[in-house]
Each structure stands twice: as C-alpha cells, then as structure tokens.
Amino acid sequence: MTHLVYPGALHTRFQHVIGAMHLMGLAIETLRGKDVQISEEEEEAVLAAILLHDVGHGPFSHSLEHTLVEGVSHELISSLLMDKLNIEFTGRLDLAITIFKDQYHRRFLHQLVSSQLDTDRMDYLNRDSFFTGVSEGVISFDRIIKMLNVKDDELVVEVKGIYSVEKFLIARRLMYWQVYLHKTVIAAEQMLIKALARAKELSNRGEKLFASPALEHFLLNRINKETFLLDESHLTWFTRLDDTDIMSAIKSWADHPDLILSKLCGKIIRRELFRTEMSNEPFSESYLEELRERVAERFGLSAQEVGYFVYDQVVGNSAYDSSTGKICVLDKHGELKDIAEASDLSNIEALTKRVNKYAVTYPKEIGYITQHQHTIINI
Numbered sequence: 001m002t003h004l005v006y007p008g009a010l011h012t013r014f015q016h017v018i019g020a021m022h023l024m025g026l027a028i029e030t031l032r033g034k035d036v037q038i039s040e041e042e043e044e045a046v047l048a049a050i051l052l053h054d055v056g057h058g059p060f061s062h063s064l065e066h067t068l069v070e071g072v073s074h075e076l077i078s079s080l081l082m083d084k085l086n087i088e089f090t091g092r093l094d095l096a097i098t099i100f101k102d103q104y105h106r107r108f109l110h111q112l113v114s115s116q117l118d119t120d121r122m123d124y125l126n127r128d129s130f131f132t133g134v135s136e137g138v139i140s141f142d143r144i145i146k147m148l149n150v151k152d153d154e155l156v157v158e159v160k161g162i163y164s165v166e167k168f169l170i171a172r173r174l175m176y177w178q179v180y181l182h183k184t185v186i187a188a189e190q191m192l193i194k195a196l197a198r199a200k201e202l203s204n205r206g207e208k209l210f211a212s213p214a215l216e217h218f219l220l221n222r223i224n225k226e227t228f229l230l231d232e233s234h235l236t237w238f239t240r241l242d243d244t245d246i247m248s249a250i251k252s253w254a255d256h257p258d259l260i261l262s263k264l265c266g267k268i269i270r271r272e273l274f275r276t277e278m279s280n281e282p283f284s285e286s287y288l289e290e291l292r293e294r295v296a297e298r299f300g301l302s303a304q305e306v307g308y309f310v311y312d313q314v315v316g317n318s319a320y321d322s323s324t325g326k327i328c329v330l331d332k333h334g335e336l337k338d339i340a341e342a343s344d345l346s347n348i349e350a351l352t353k354r355v356n357k358y359a360v361t362y363p364k365e366i367g368y369i370t371q372h373q374h375t376i377i378n379i
Contacts, residue, residue, distance in 0.1 A: 001188035006132035045095035111155040173319035183276040210252040214240035316356035
C-alpha cells in the first residue's frame with residue numbers, strides 16, 4: 001500500500017526478480033574473475049533460485065501475508081511452487097531448490113540469494129528508492145558486487161568495500177522507517193487487513209459477497225498451515241489470486257449494507273485513511289480504551305466491533321541482524337571480521353539492535369486526543 005504515500009511506488013515483484021537475477025549474473029561474473037570456481041550448472045541453479053525466490057508472494061505481498069492463509073509464510077509457498085515446477089522440468093530445479101533451502105555445501109551461493117547482503121536486498125533498495133523518490137535508499141550496488149569474494153565457501157566483502165556496505169546498512173534502516181513502515185502505509189495496510197477479516201466473518205455467517213472464484217475460496221474456507229499442506233487445491237487457488245481480485249472486491253464491498261465492511265472499503269477507495277500515532281513507549285491501556293470508546297460512539301459500534309477500527313501494534317526493524325548471519329569483511333591479511341567490528345563508524349554497531357516503535361491506528365473523525373503522556377513520533 002506504499003503507493004498511497006509515494007504515488008510512484010507501483011512497480012512489481014516481477015520487475016524486482018528480473019533485476020535481482022541481473023545482479024546475480026554480475027556477482028557470478030565478478031567471483032569468477034577472482035578465480036572462484038562456479039560451474040555452469042551452479043550458475044543456472046543460482047539464477048533460477050533468485051528468479052523464483054519471491055514466487056510465493058500473494059496479493060499485496062507482505063500486507064496480506066498470513067491473512068488469506070493463516071500461519072503460512074511466502075517462503076513456504078515459494079518452496080511448494082518450486083517443487084511443483086521441478087516436477088514440470090523433470091528435476092532440472094533440484095540444485096536451485098537445494099541452494100534456495102541452504103542445503104548446498106557451497107554456502108556462498110545461498111548467501112547470494114538470501115543473507116544480510118544479498119542480490120535481493122541490493123535490488124529492492126535501489127528500485128524502491130528510485131520509484132518512491134526517497135534518495136536515502138540509493139546504494140552503490142555495483143561497487144558492493146565488485147568487492148565480493150569467497151573464503152572457505154562463505155561470501156565475504158573485501159575491506160575496500162566497507163564504506164559501501166556501511167551505506168547499504170544505513171540506507172536499509174532509512175528506507176524501513178521512511179517507506180516500508182511509514183505511519184500512513186501502516187494505516188492503509190491495517191485497513192485492508194481488517195476489511196478482509198470482516199469479509200471472511202460475514203462469509204462464514206452465510207452472507208454472499210462479491211468475489212472472484214479464487215478470492216471466494218479463501219473467504220469461505222478457514223485455511224491454516226496444516227490444511228494448506230494437506231490439500232493441494234489451496235495452492236492452486238492461491239496462484240490465481242493477485243491485487244486485482246482484492247481491489248475489485250474492495251470496490252464492490254464499499255456499497256455493502258454492512259456498516260463496518262462498507263466504511264473500511266469506502267475509505268480505502270477514497271483514500272480517507274486512518275491516523276496512525278507512533279511512540280517510543282507503549283500506549284497506556286487507558287488511552288487505548290478512550291480511543292475505543294470514542295470510535296464506538298462515533299460509528300455506533302459494539303465493544304467487539306470496535307476492533308475493526310482501532311488497533312495497536314508493535315513495528316520494528318534492525319538494519320543488520322547478525323544473529324541470522326554476518327557480513328564478513330576480508331582484511332588485507334586474509335582475516336575475517338564482522339562488519340560491526342571492522343567498521344570505524346560507531347553507529348554500525350547500533351544498527352544491529354532491533355528498534356521497536358508502538359503504533360495505534362484509528363479513524364481521523366474523532367480528532368486528536370491530547371491528554372496522554374506519550375511522545376508522538378511523526379515519521
């Protein structure tokens with residue numbers, strides 16, 4: 001839903017994976033130029049892995065993950081789809097899948113697909129920065145790729161590239177807080193999630209809602225990880241869904257007689273987005289309760305229904321999560337150091353810490369409630 005804040009952000013995941021595959025080709029070329037032996041079979045496999053790494057994303061990608069199918073990540077769906085494609089290609093994707101799942105003995109190939117410094121992140125940071133106009137996200141991907149090397153089958157960065165990596169980490173942090181976790185984006189995403197939740201609730205009560213056959217399948221059936229894996233038809237229906245299914249339904253539901261569904265959908269269509277306040281500290285329960293009471297009174301909602309209009313959550317990000325894998329810098333003596341240790345920037349170590357902010361979202365009609373003890377952060 002980022003396009004509601006940054007109108008240029010209408011590029012697709014297809015464009016992204018083509019770009020990531022291009023960067024992967026450059027990385028392979030660079031490593032071969034440094035005498036890293038990569039066979040043609042390995043090259044084909046790693047290119048296929050990066051091309052397919054996001055194939056499991058559903059409509060509105062991260063916004064609706066776990067909404068249509070409860071507890072099923074896009075990574076799992078990507079893996080299932082790759083397995084199905086592998087059958088079609090009579091096993092030609094065996095090595096690509098092994099690399100994707102980090103089961104190949106040459107770990108640097110997986111790290112090029114998914115790590116703290118992979119071709120996926122290099123592409124989306126530059127691409128998203130370009131289309132949103134947020135210049136802080138621009139990174140020197142070509143410089144980073146030229147500084148890549150391999151030591152003991154692990155992906156490393158030569159010490160000359162340390163400043164480009166530092167900029168990469170800082171850019172990632174800024175893009176998360178300025179774009180991906182922008183307060184208005186959070187509001188729009190939550191409104192979309194709640195609209196679909198209400199539609200599912202009404203469908204489960206027996207109400208007939210306008211929906212494409214694929215969307216109707218997920219409105220009428222409560223599908224969790226267990227049932228998704230047991231019944232292959234769920235995956236087939238999932239592949240037939242895209243943003244168009246969701247938005248055509250939202251447009252239709254804006255005129256539905258149900259107050260909650262029509263209000264949420266109408267406001268999304270007209271871009272009358274809810275307000276999101278963000279704080280460094282949790283909001284008090286008394287403040288949240290006052291918001292709920294005002295919203296319930298303004299829209300005539302019950303205590304159970306007000307949850308569709310007022311929601312609080314914790315949003316967070318760490319630009320560099322060393323617990324899931326390190327960015328190793330290769331110094332002039334052939335020794336490896338973690339980027340946080342090798343950098344002379346003190347704030348790189350700070351970027352390893354997860355920063356959490358507290359958000360509460362509610363309709364603007366009730367105005368600001370100023371009598372609370374929280375610092376509002378405008379991001």
